[in-house]
Amino acid sequence: MSDGVSMPRDGIGAVRRRRAPFSSLWLLAPAALLFLLAFLLPVGEVALWSLQGDAGLTAEHYREALGEGPYRTILFGTLQLAAGVAFACILAGYPAAYCLASCPPRRRTLLLLLILTPLWVSVLVRTFGWIVVLGREGLVNSMLIGAGIIDTPLQMLYSRGAVYIAMVQVLLPVAILVMFSSMTTINRSLLLASRILGATPWRGFLHVFLPLSAGGAVNAWMLTFVLALGFFITPALVGGPKENMIANIIATQITVTLDWGLGSALGMVLLVAGFLMVGAVALLFRRVTRLSGHGGTR
Amino acid sequence: MKRTLWEQSGRYLLPVYFVGVLLYLLLPLLLVVPMSVSETRYLKFPPTGFTLHWYEDFFATPGWIDATWRSLVIATASALLATVVGTAAALVLSRDGRAVRIAGPIFLGPQVVPVIILALGTLLVFSRFGLYGSMGGIVLVHAVLALPFVTTTVSGALRQTGDTLARAARVLGARPHEAFWYVTLPTIRPAVISAGVFAFFISFDELVIALFVMGRNETLPMRIWADMRHDLTPVVAAVASLLILATFAAVFLSDRIQRRAARRAG
Numbered sequence: 001m002s003d004g005v006s007m008p009r010d011g012i013g014a015v016r017r018r019r020a021p022f023s024s025l026w027l028l029a030p031a032a033l034l035f036l037l038a039f040l041l042p043v044g045e046v047a048l049w050s051l052q053g054d055a056g057l058t059a060e061h062y063r064e065a066l067g068e069g070p071y072r073t074i075l076f077g078t079l080q081l082a083a084g085v086a087f088a089c090i091l092a093g094y095p096a097a098y099c100l101a102s103c104p105p106r107r108r109t110l111l112l113l114l115i116l117t118p119l120w121v122s123v124l125v126r127t128f129g130w131i132v133v134l135g136r137e138g139l140v141n142s143m144l145i146g147a148g149i150i151d152t153p154l155q156m157l158y159s160r161g162a163v164y165i166a167m168v169q170v171l172l173p174v175a176i177l178v179m180f181s182s183m184t185t186i187n188r189s190l191l192l193a194s195r196i197l198g199a200t201p202w203r204g205f206l207h208v209f210l211p212l213s214a215g216g217a218v219n220a221w222m223l224t225f226v227l228a229l230g231f232f233i234t235p236a237l238v239g240g241p242k243e244n245m246i247a248n249i250i251a252t253q254i255t256v257t258l259d260w261g262l263g264s265a266l267g268m269v270l271l272v273a274g275f276l277m278v279g280a281v282a283l284l285f286r287r288v289t290r291l292s293g294h295g296g297t298r
Numbered sequence: 299m300k301r302t303l304w305e306q307s308g309r310y311l312l313p314v315y316f317v318g319v320l321l322y323l324l325l326p327l328l329l330v331v332p333m334s335v336s337e338t339r340y341l342k343f344p345p346t347g348f349t350l351h352w353y354e355d356f357f358a359t360p361g362w363i364d365a366t367w368r369s370l371v372i373a374t375a376s377a378l379l380a381t382v383v384g385t386a387a388a389l390v391l392s393r394d395g396r397a398v399r400i401a402g403p404i405f406l407g408p409q410v411v412p413v414i415i416l417a418l419g420t421l422l423v424f425s426r427f428g429l430y431g432s433m434g435g436i437v438l439v440h441a442v443l444a445l446p447f448v449t450t451t452v453s454g455a456l457r458q459t460g461d462t463l464a465r466a467a468r469v470l471g472a473r474p475h476e477a478f479w480y481v482t483l484p485t486i487r488p489a490v491i492s493a494g495v496f497a498f499f500i501s502f503d504e505l506v507i508a509l510f511v512m513g514r515n516e517t518l519p520m521r522i523w524a525d526m527r528h529d530l531t532p533v534v535a536a537v538a539s540l541l542i543l544a545t546f547a548a549v550f551l552s553d554r555i556q557r558r559a560a561r562r563a564g
Contacts, residue, residue, distance in 0.1 A: 027389050028390050030383040031384065034383055038438040038439045111316070114320055114324070118324060120496065120545045122503035122519060124503070125503075129325075132329050132333050133326050133329060135343075137341065138343050173323065233506070237526060251509075267418050271411060274412065
């Protein structure tokens with residue numbers, strides 16, 4: 001490799017003056033350009049369409065999206081479902097994350113890999129798995145009938161419960177990962193200290209570990225909530241007509257009724273409502289932790 | 299004795315619960331595979347008999363194969379693009395605190411904005427510029443989806459290795475691209491490879507955007523979607539099984555690569 005190595009033309013001093021080997025901001029340019037073209041431009045276009053009427057700017061689409069009527073109901077339903085799914089995710093995921101965080105490192109890597117593998121499988125495929133499990137002649141029904149508990153198969157698919165089960169399964173690994181990484185930063189000797197000072201393990205957990213890991217749980221809730229808001233595939237495949245989420249309505253507006261203005265307004269409302277809710281939860285959490293004095297324990 | 303009871307139950311309850319979570323996450327996936335070799339035309343559990351008929355159907359139907367090829371091309375192109383562009387950005391983001399503060403949250407945008415909005419926007423942009431159904435356009439959008447993932451993975455690896463060696467190379471006279479190619483890249487190669495693999499899957503599995511903009515140029519997820527909505531043939535089970543196996547293989551391979559690299563470094 002003698003061709004690659006030559007003495008620097010401008011001497012050692014010039015090299016030292018450079019802060020780092022690859023600090024040129026030009027390296028960010030391709031990413032910024034890609035981001036501009038394929039992310040900001042589309043999202044901006046949605047904002048534009050949502051305000052565009054036949055004659056100049058209009059709030060008409062927003063009035064239709066937010067006014068009394070089916071869209072407002074569906075919007076609230078979507079927010080409610082997403083909030084519920086996110087809550088179920090942190091509830092179900094917290095003990096699992098706790099378990100991971102208190103595992104010996106070797107086993108932890110394997111368990112983490114098992115938890116995260118489903119994350120890389122297509123949501124379509126995962127939803128298909130639930131059709132196999134919950135279907136008319138699926139696993140659950142055939143087991144219940146085989147055990148003689150029921151005679152006729154239960155209708156489990158195409159219901160709110162099925163949407164919940166399938167959506168939580170899709171988002172649970174995300175929630176576990178977020179909570180697990182916040183738990184690994186908790187200093188375990190604090191728990192030990194609480195034990196030495198006479199706290200029972202349960203009390204130590206409740207007063208030391210839980211407050212310290214609450215931030216991670218709130219972050220997990222926010223992330224899964226935002227992801228759940230945009231769900232489209234799962235409600236369409238395992239939900240009934242009543243489980244239509246705003247994303248499904250947007251799809252209908254775009255592909256069937258061809259009302260792009262209304263679809264865009266619904267999209268913007270979803271985006272803003274999601275951010276408002278996340279902001280409100282973050283603020284509330286800050287208030288609560290400041291009031292009870294837990295926030296600065298670390 | 300209440301304390302020890304809690305301790306005892308905690309020691310057993312928690313692992314049992316964890317296994318329950320694992321079953322909930324993995325069992326529906328694992329059940330798909332036996333369904334794909336069942337002889338019945340409709341989904342029936344437990345599966346009966348053994349046949350590879352549905353796999354044959356998949357490989358013999360031009361619609362399925364075309365869709366698979368199209369998805370492979372799109373996913374390969376967008377993974378390459380996202381990996382190169384994301385690694386370049388990570389080189390800056392892993393060192394420059396100011397750049398991180400400004401660009402970090404922005405680059406996370408695609409992860410927190412509901413994908414339906416990006417899909418809608420993509421449709422609006424594509425229809426304005428006559429890109430509807432084009433593969434080039436969707437490659438860009440899929441690359442943006444994978445970008446945050448690539449930058450976080452690669453800048454994590456860069457921060458872990460530090461830039462001492464690259465600095466040394468520069469002091470010894472290597473030009474920046476040489477220092478990168480001969481010194482930095484070999485140390486972060488496992489992270490770059492696994493970022494690339496996952497960028498590939500992000501694109502390969504993506505349905506919503508494709509559904510909005512690809513029209514008659516069906517991708518594999520679009521084809522699965524159409525089948526699942528209409529007649530739900532066991533061919534879907536066969537395709538799903540192939541996808542599950544491919545994903546599991548990729549995850550474990552990239553884990554092996556990363557772990558071997560970690561062992562060599564440690």
